[in-house]
Amino acid sequence: MEQTALDEQRRPTSCVRRARWDGQTVYIKRYSIGDWGRTEEVVRARLGRECRLVRRMHESGFFGGRLGLVKVLEADLDSCTLVTAEARGRPLGELVLSRFQGRSARQALAAMFLAGRWLRQFQQVVADEDDAVPISDYDPLDMVAYCRFRLEKMREVGYRWPDRQLEQAICGRVGELLAQSTDGDRRLVWTHADYAPGNIIWDGRVLTPIDFGMAHLDRPLVDVTYFIHRLEMQRVYRPWRRWPIGLWRRAFLRGYGRPDAENSPMYQACMIRHLICRVLTYVRRPPRDLKQKLHDKWVRGCVRRRIAALCTR
Numbered sequence: 131m132e133q134t135a136l137d138e139q140r141r142p143t144s145c146v147r148r149a150r151w152d153g154q155t156v157y158i159k160r161y162s163i164g165d166w167g168r169t170e171e172v173v174r175a176r177l178g179r180e181c182r183l184v185r186r187m188h189e190s191g192f193f194g195g196r197l198g199l200v201k202v203l204e205a206d207l208d209s210c211t212l213v214t215a216e217a218r219g220r221p222l223g224e225l226v227l228s229r230f231q232g233r234s235a236r237q238a239l240a241a242m243f244l245a246g247r248w249l250r251q252f253q254q255v256v257a258d259e260d261d262a263v264p265i266s267d268y269d270p271l272d273m274v275a276y277c278r279f280r281l282e283k284m285r286e287v288g289y290r291w292p293d294r295q296l297e298q299a300i301c302g303r304v305g306e307l308l309a310q311s312t313d314g315d316r317r318l319v320w321t322h323a324d325y326a327p328g329n330i331i332w333d334g335r336v337l338t339p340i341d342f343g344m345a346h347l348d349r350p351l352v353d354v355t356y357f358i359h360r361l362e363m364q365r366v367y368r369p370w371r372r373w374p375i376g377l378w379r380r381a382f383l384r385g386y387g388r389p390d391a392e393n394s395p396m397y398q399a400c401m402i403r404h405l406i407c408r409v410l411t412y413v414r415r416p417p418r419d420l421k422q423k424l425h426d427k428w429v430r431g432c433v434r435r436r437i438a439a440l441c442t443r
Contacts (some may be wrong), residue, residue: 143343144161146159147293148216154216155215156213156215157342160210160213161343174210177205177212177343177429179346183342184342185202185421186197187252192246192251192252193251195256196335196336197247197337197338200339203356218338221330222330222337227240229373235377239378240382241383243333244337245330246383247386249384252353254319254341255323257318257319260355261320262347274305276403277406278297281300296438299441300441301438304402308396311395315349315396319348319350321346321347321349322342323346323353325353332434354382354391354400354403359404361375362379366428402440405433408429413430
């Protein structure tokens with residue numbers, strides 16, 4: 131097929147190229163092999179799972195209207211390459227960053243509501259026994275083990291937080307919250323695993339999540355809390371700006387159908403998990419310059435204080 135490259139973006143886990151392909155605009159993503167357990171076997175397994183999941187989503191009948199779906203045009207497991215049709219619109223993350231400048235508050239709330247509604251539909255897609263098998267040892271299903279693994283990784287790179295006593299307190303708190311959670315919150319459903327505004331396309335009417343390369347089975351509130359976590363981090367990244375995070379969060383939870391989800395033990399456990407991952411991200415990422423080094427230190431400090439607050443309630 132004839133291809134004309136338009137632009138290219140390199141990410142830690144992939145290289146994404148936007149191109150013209152047989153008269154339409156497509157995204158050609160080539161997954162990369164690297165650290166954090168990204169062996170060739172793992173990458174191919176994830177790509178195969180992503181393709182099967184997208185096919186099931188189209189067959190489910192749970193989407194349509196304002197709930198869009200990504201369309202896979204071609205996949206090659208040998209080269210770890212995926213070709214998808216371009217979804218109309220802009221990343222929701224760009225609109226969040228601009229606080230929906232030039233758009234009404236009503237449209238912002240509609241986007242957040244639909245993001246929650248889309249996720250509710252996604253979690254109804256059928257999964258089978260094979261889908262429950264973890265692809266990588268880096269992502270254990272046990273949430274306490276998941277958190278402990280990442281805390282150990284911080285120690286391996288020389289980061290002196292948390293100490294052993296605090297680590298036990300954090301993992302103990304997560305274990306307590308899991309034990310207090312309902313059976314419904316402990317069940318396994320499809321999880322996007324990177325359900326953030328940057329992976330959601332919004333054209334003012336239709337909302338289309340993209341990038342299912344990390345999708346797996348997990349607890350229902352993992353994606354819910356991750357989306358909210360990424361919204362709430364804007365206040366940490368840019369404390370000098372004002373954000374209507376509370377309004378957006380409530381609209382999202384209404385769309386999902388759990389307006390009171392914040393009160394559940396599983397919600398708090400998932401938030402601790404995401405915050406641990408956020409600290410690790412800012413530990414492993416080398417700063418470009420002094421300005422970023424100071425910014426990263428600020429972010430780590432804010433997130434650590436948030437973890438401590440959640441673990442001492």
